[in-house]
Amino acid sequence: MVYVAIMGHGVVGSGVAEVLLSHKESIARRAKEEIAIKYILDIREFPDSPYVEKFTKSFDDILQDEEVRVVAEVMGGVHPAYEFTKSCLEAGKSVVTSNKELVATKGAELLEIAREHNVNYLFEASVGGGIPIIRPISQCLAANEVIEVAGILNGTTNFILTKMIREKMGFEEALRLAQQLGYAERNPTADVEGLDAGRKISILASLCYGKHIYPDWVHTQGISGITLEDVAYASSWGGVIKLIGQVRRLEDDTLDITVEPMFIEQSSQLAGVDDVFNGILVKGDATGDVVFYGKGAGKLPTASAVVADVIDCVKHLKARKYLYWTDGTKDLVKPYEQTVYPVYLRLQAEDVPAALELVKTLLPQVKTLSRPQSPAGELAVMTGPVVVARQEEAVAALQEAGVKVLSKIRVAEF
Amino acid sequence: MVYVAIMGHGVVGSGVAEVLLSHKESIARRAKEEIAIKYILDIREFPDSPYVEKFTKSFDDILQDEEVRVVAEVMGGVHPAYEFTKSCLEAGKSVVTSNKELVATKGAELLEIAREHNVNYLFEASVGGGIPIIRPISQCLAANEVIEVAGILNGTTNFILTKMIREKMGFEEALRLAQQLGYAERNPTADVEGLDAGRKISILASLCYGKHIYPDWVHTQGISGITLEDVAYASSWGGVIKLIGQVRRLEDDTLDITVEPMFIEQSSQLAGVDDVFNGILVKGDATGDVVFYGKGAGKLPTASAVVADVIDCVKHLKARKYLYWTDGTKDLVKPYEQTVYPVYLRLQAEDVPAALELVKTLLPQVKTLSRPQSPAGELAVMTGPVVVARQEEAVAALQEAGVKVLSKIRVAEF
Numbered sequence: 001m002v003y004v005a006i007m008g009h010g011v012v013g014s015g016v017a018e019v020l021l022s023h024k025e026s027i028a029r030r031a032k033e034e035i036a037i038k039y040i041l042d043i044r045e046f047p048d049s050p051y052v053e054k055f056t057k058s059f060d061d062i063l064q065d066e067e068v069r070v071v072a073e074v075m076g077g078v079h080p081a082y083e084f085t086k087s088c089l090e091a092g093k094s095v096v097t098s099n100k101e102l103v104a105t106k107g108a109e110l111l112e113i114a115r116e117h118n119v120n121y122l123f124e125a126s127v128g129g130g131i132p133i134i135r136p137i138s139q140c141l142a143a144n145e146v147i148e149v150a151g152i153l154n155g156t157t158n159f160i161l162t163k164m165i166r167e168k169m170g171f172e173e174a175l176r177l178a179q180q181l182g183y184a185e186r187n188p189t190a191d192v193e194g195l196d197a198g199r200k201i202s203i204l205a206s207l208c209y210g211k212h213i214y215p216d217w218v219h220t221q222g223i224s225g226i227t228l229e230d231v232a233y234a235s236s237w238g239g240v241i242k243l244i245g246q247v248r249r250l251e252d253d254t255l256d257i258t259v260e261p262m263f264i265e266q267s268s269q270l271a272g273v274d275d276v277f278n279g280i281l282v283k284g285d286a287t288g289d290v291v292f293y294g295k296g297a298g299k300l301p302t303a304s305a306v307v308a309d310v311i312d313c314v315k316h317l318k319a320r321k322y323l324y325w326t327d328g329t330k331d332l333v334k335p336y337e338q339t340v341y342p343v344y345l346r347l348q349a350e351d352v353p354a355a356l357e358l359v360k361t362l363l364p365q366v367k368t369l370s371r372p373q374s375p376a377g378e379l380a381v382m383t384g385p386v387v388v389a390r391q392e393e394a395v396a397a398l399q400e401a402g403v404k405v406l407s408k409i410r411v412a413e414f
Numbered sequence: 415m416v417y418v419a420i421m422g423h424g425v426v427g428s429g430v431a432e433v434l435l436s437h438k439e440s441i442a443r444r445a446k447e448e449i450a451i452k453y454i455l456d457i458r459e460f461p462d463s464p465y466v467e468k469f470t471k472s473f474d475d476i477l478q479d480e481e482v483r484v485v486a487e488v489m490g491g492v493h494p495a496y497e498f499t500k501s502c503l504e505a506g507k508s509v510v511t512s513n514k515e516l517v518a519t520k521g522a523e524l525l526e527i528a529r530e531h532n533v534n535y536l537f538e539a540s541v542g543g544g545i546p547i548i549r550p551i552s553q554c555l556a557a558n559e560v561i562e563v564a565g566i567l568n569g570t571t572n573f574i575l576t577k578m579i580r581e582k583m584g585f586e587e588a589l590r591l592a593q594q595l596g597y598a599e600r601n602p603t604a605d606v607e608g609l610d611a612g613r614k615i616s617i618l619a620s621l622c623y624g625k626h627i628y629p630d631w632v633h634t635q636g637i638s639g640i641t642l643e644d645v646a647y648a649s650s651w652g653g654v655i656k657l658i659g660q661v662r663r664l665e666d667d668t669l670d671i672t673v674e675p676m677f678i679e680q681s682s683q684l685a686g687v688d689d690v691f692n693g694i695l696v697k698g699d700a701t702g703d704v705v706f707y708g709k710g711a712g713k714l715p716t717a718s719a720v721v722a723d724v725i726d727c728v729k730h731l732k733a734r735k736y737l738y739w740t741d742g743t744k745d746l747v748k749p750y751e752q753t754v755y756p757v758y759l760r761l762q763a764e765d766v767p768a769a770l771e772l773v774k775t776l777l778p779q780v781k782t783l784s785r786p787q788s789p790a791g792e793l794a795v796m797t798g799p800v801v802v803a804r805q806e807e808a809v810a811a812l813q814e815a816g817v818k819v820l821s822k823i824r825v826a827e828f
Contacts, residue, residue, distance in 0.1 A: 019557050019700055029624075030556045032736065124554060130701035132546075132554030140538060140546030142444045143433050143721030210443075269707060272686055286433055286718035287544035290708035293683060294701065304700035307557030319733040322446065 001034045002314045005062040007084060008075035009042040009055075012098050012125070015303025016072050017051055020310070027307065031314040038068055063087055070313045072306050073097040082106050089113045089121060094317075096309035098125035098302050104199035108212035108327040120321050122309040127153065127200045128278050130301025131294040132308075137207055137282060138323050144284030146208040148248040150414050153200040153259075155276035155296045156184045156191040157223050157243045161261075162274045164231050165240055171226060183276055193222035194243060194259040201245030204280075205257050208247070211328035213257060219336040221260040230346060230407050232371040233380045237344075239265045242273075244412060254334040262412040263344050263382075270414075281414060337389040344369070346407040347379045347398065355379055355403045362394035382411060415448045416728045419476040421498060422489035423456040423469075426512050426539070429717025430486050431465055434724075441721065445728040452482055477501055484727045486720050487511040496520050503527045503535060508731075510723035512539035512716050518613035522626035522741040534735050536723040541567065541614045542692050544715025545708040546722075551621055551696060552737050558698030560622040562662040564828050567614040567673075569690035569710045570598045570605035571637050571657045575675075576688045578645050579654055585640060597690055607636035608657060608673040615659030618694075619671050622661070625742035627671060633750040635674040644760060644821050646785040647794045651758075653679045656687070658826060668748040676826040677758050677796075684828075695828060751803040758783070760821040761793045761812065769793055769817045776808035796825060 004020075006013050020027065020037055028034045039062050040054045049055070059080075062068055071088045073095055075081045081102050085095050090113060097103065102110075103123045114121035124134045128151075137146065152158050156178055163174035175192065178184035190196050198220040205213040223243050234241045242264055247257040264271050269291045273279030278296025283289055295301045312321065343363075349355035356379060360366045365384030374380075395405045418434075420427050434441065434451055442448045453476050454468045463469070473494075476482055485502045487509055489495045495516050499509050504527060511517065516524075517537045528535040538548045542565075551560065566572050570592055577588035589606065592598035604610050612634040619627040637657050648655045656678050661671040678685050683705045687693030692710025697703055709715045726735065757777075763769035770793060774780045779798030788794075809819045 023557060023559065023700075026559060027557060030736065130698070131704055132550035135554050136546035136550055139726060140549050140719065140722050142725045143437060143441060143718040145437065145440060269686075272683075284544070284718065286437075286714040288709045288712070288715055290545055290706070292704070292706060294704035298702070300700040301702055304557040304698065305554065308554050311556045312553060315736060316733070319730070322444065322729060 001036055002069050003036055003038040003067045004070045004072060004310055005039040005041065005068045006037060006072045006074065007041040007062070008073070009040050009044070009046060010074070010076070011299045012302050012306065013040070013074040015299040016074060016306050019300065019303045019307045021050070027311060031311045033314050035310065035314060038065065059084055063091055068093060069317060070094045070096065070310055072310060073099055074306060075099065076101065078102055078105055085110055086113060089117055089119055092117055092119055094120040094313040096122045096306055096313060098123070098306050100126040100196070100199045100203060104202040104215050107203065107206060108325055111324050115320070115324060118320055120313050120316055122312060122321065122323060123203070124309050125302050125305035127203050128280060128292065128294070129296045129298060130305050131278060131280070131292050131296065133280055133292050134207060136292065137204070141282065141284050141287060141290070144286045146282060146284055148246070148283040148414065149201070149204050149208060149280065150244055150246040150270065150412070151201070151280035152242055152270055152273045152278050153197040153245045153280070153296065154191055154243060155278060156188065158273065158278070159183050159276045161223060161226070161241060161243065164226065164228060165235070168228055170228060171224060192224055194220045197243060197245040197259045201247055201257060201259060205247040205255060206325045206328070209249070209255065210325045211332055212325055213255065213328050213332065217257070217330055217333045219258045219260065223261050225407070226261055227407065229371070230409060233344065233346065233369050234263050236371045237263065237369050237382065239263050240271050241409065242270060250334055255332055256334050256339045258336070260410050262410045264412040268412065268414060283414070337392065338387060340385050340387045341413065342383050342385050342411040343391055344380065344382050344407070344409045344411055345405060348377050348404040348406055349379060350377060350402070352377060352379050356381070358398065358401055358403065359394070362397055363391070415450055416483050417450055417452040417481045418484040418486060418724055419453040419455065419482045420451060420486045420488065421455040421476070422487065423454050423458070423460060424488070424490070425713045426716045426720065427454070427488040429713040430488060430720050433714065433717045433721045435464070441725060445725045447728050449724065449728060452479065473498055477505055482507060483731060484508045484510065484724055486724060487513055488720060489513065490515065492516055492519055499524055500527060503531055503533055506531055506533055508534040508727040510536045510720055510727060512537070512720050514540040514610070514613045514617060518616040518629050521617065521620060522739055525738050529734070529738060532734055534727050534730055536726060536735065536737060538723050539716045539719035541617050542694060542706065542708070543710045543712060544719050545692060545694065545706050545710065547694055547706050548621060550706065551618070555696065555698050555701060555704070558700045560696060560698055562660070562697040562828065563618050563622060563694065564658055564660040564684065564826070565615070565694035566656055566684055566687045566692050567611040567659045567694070567710065568605055568657060569692060570602065572687065572692070573597050573690045575637060575640070575655060575657065578640065578642060579649070582642055584642060585638060606638055608634040611657060611659040611673045615661055615671060615673060619661040619669060620739045620742070623663070623669065624739045625746055626739055627669065627742050627746065631671070631744055631747045633672045633674065637675050639821070640675055641821065643785070644823060647758065647760065647783050648677050650785045651677065651783050651796065653677050654685050655823065656684060664748055669746055670748050670753045672750070674824050676824045678826040682826065682828060751806065752801060754799050754801045755827065756797050756799050756825040757805055758796050758821070758823045758825055759794065759819060762791050762818040762820055763793060764791060764816070766791060766793050770795070772812065772815055772817065773808070776811055777805070
């Protein structure tokens with residue numbers, strides 16, 4: 001019998017307890033040990049829970065109980081999850097988590113503490129909810145150099161964009177609907193402005209390249225500026241706008257790592273990832289493109305990923321899993337203004353032909369786009385790959401010449 | 415330093431040697447040990463190979479060398495791969511393989527021998543080439559009961575069907591093109607008649623349900639009977655025809671396991687899996703639908719999956735991986751004539767209205783389908799779910815009444 005503790009009894013935490021109970025037998029078969037919950041840590045009261053006698057408000061109960069070998073941290077947030085995780089690892093307990101914020105900001109440090117104490121720190125549930133992605137990248141794709149990862153990593157923004165694309169719903173209305181359906185929080189900033197996706201691409205980049213890449217180093221832009229006009233141009237061009245977290249290794253061994261809306265072609269495997277689903281494209285040098293698709297959030301999918309990690313810890317109480325990266329430095333990341341990509345621009349000008357001529361002098365391989373019912377004075381173009389610094393100079397020069405730049409959106413190259 | 419041997423130097427085997435050499439450093443970092451090839455077994459001569467001094471024609475060199483801890487069996491076929499694998503496992507060497515035929519026919523026995531000798535028998539590359547699927551099912555989805563697996567498991571037939579769907583190319587012409595491009599073998603039976611997909615769904619079913627399900631027990635039907643008329647009806651209906659390997663657990667705990675062409679709706683995540691790509695949908699009770707997509711074959715993708723297993727064996731020279739199933743019995747599989755599904759029929763009749771009336775008396779929830787330029791006397795229908803035995807009675811009754819049954823194709827329910 002192996003005893004586990006669950007820290008946090010919110011959506012994911014209560015799901016973890018539920019899955020451990022409802023799948024008790026098959027889990028025991030797979031872990032080769034029975035797994036029992038000994039404590040559930042939460043400051044709230046749950047008098048009607050089937051686990052009522054397991055609740056504690058004191059973290060020390062868990063820390064000081066040597067029988068507890070594995071702890072599931074599903075509290076969320078950095079504090080006190082960080083301190084609790086650190087103490088558990090130092091006490092020789094393995095920790096599994098769905099806490100992307102903690103892994104993204106303290107992963108290297110916690111992995112090092114786990115290594116020193118010969119225990120495991122696993123976080124399959126931190127990216128992609130129930131979609132297996134951390135383990136496939138670290139194990140199945142171990143014989144590859146990962147060249148690029150590009151993913152739709154946030155279900156809330158993907159739901160909003162899907163409504164804008166399919167039903168021509170405006171951003172604000174789609175956001176309200178997402179809130180009504182419980183997909184978006186009352187304060188939707190972390191989702192809508194790309195912070196959540198930024199944490200996830202940080203974790204994936206750290207895993208692929210072996211060095212911690214912090215979310216602060218990721219150029220992050222959300223979807224609040226996306227308009228139905230941009231969606232219509234993407235559609236006429238033969239594609240869609242998606243919020244993409246992307247990391248790619250450049251020739252000089254630095255990383256181009258960003259979260260931003262992108263035009264992606266309809267033929268891309270990510271174009272069909274709609275609603276609250278997530279999809280993650282991993283390009284390995286040997287394996288080619290591999291795509292993982294599924295529900296990126298939700299109580300049971302996320303809980304089942306946490307429990308899979310619990311099982312893995314129980315199977316590896318003696319042998320440590322090799323999931324590890326060291327601390328990184330900011331010079332691993334290419335400064336955003338030096339990154340190179342094709343770009344879409346939507347402009348407003350009194351003299352459209354003159355504006356087009358000007359754009360052509362400023363940017364390479366300019367092609368015009370069209371959309372039904374575009375108003376007079378509107379001009380949309382797509383360029384070839386061009387460095388961001390030059391894009392910004394072009395925008396300044398256009399504004400200078402009285403041409404309004406209404407939108408500027410990256411065009412994906414995967 | 416850990417020494418490995420590679421048995422077979424064909425497409426996959428030479429890829430394994432190439433990946434082990436080209437990724438030497440990153441593999442060593444991940445395996446925490448340097449990995450070196452000591453022998454390559456092949457009866458042919460490769461005087462120009464960079465590994466020329468490693469070649470041997472004698473299996474005993476490998477078997478008797480205690481330094482060889484891991485053996486990659488990439489010979490294909492059951493004999494002598496079976497005897498060699500058995501001997502290696504009995505000698506305490508771990509074996510990894512891409513050999514789906516061997517795993518599908520001898521998996522339970524070889525897994526048991528591996529268990530007895532405390533070594534690993536791993537076969538990530540046997541299904542889906544470079545797509546991680548064996549490990550995600552056995553580990554990441556460990557906290558789930560798998561309800562259903564449905565996959566496009568064979569790239570050759572998927573290429574042929576894609577040409578039929580997109581370019582209205584007939585089956586024979588598409589097959590010839592696949593042969594010209596090297597996607598299909600000169601004798602294409604194993605691919606075209608579904609045997610290859612049958613082996614793969616056998617392996618996935620055994621893995622999900624813990625009991626060996628042999629390919630002989632899988633109702634297997636290929637795509638040689640699919641016509642452009644059927645493709646056109648599928649398109650009008652809003653879908654495509656794909657060759658699907660499927661296993662689902664029924665309420666009485668038997669398995670519905672088949673390989674057959676199916677009508678699938680355009681909205682299904684498998685509908686967009688085209689050309690030589692594979693896609694595998696796994697439905698877990700907690701995690702919901704998870705889809706894995708990528709290149710299902712090819713030298714480097716498959717080789718990289720074999721090497722990932724080599725790395726895993728090296729990391730687990732002492733602790734065994736828990737990848738195991740026991741032998742199964744045929745009564746685990748629901749007899750095909752007792753399985754229930756909706757079906758599409760294409761008929762030819764002199765009196766179409768009378769034929770339609772007759773179909774309605776024989777089968778439930780009959781709806782007619784249409785296609786552009788259908789000839790006089792053609793009738794296509796789709797039914798509700800109905801047991802195969804009754805479908806077959808209906809076909810007999812229709813033929814009896816002078817109505818020709820031109821096609822009968824399953825309609826997918828995922």
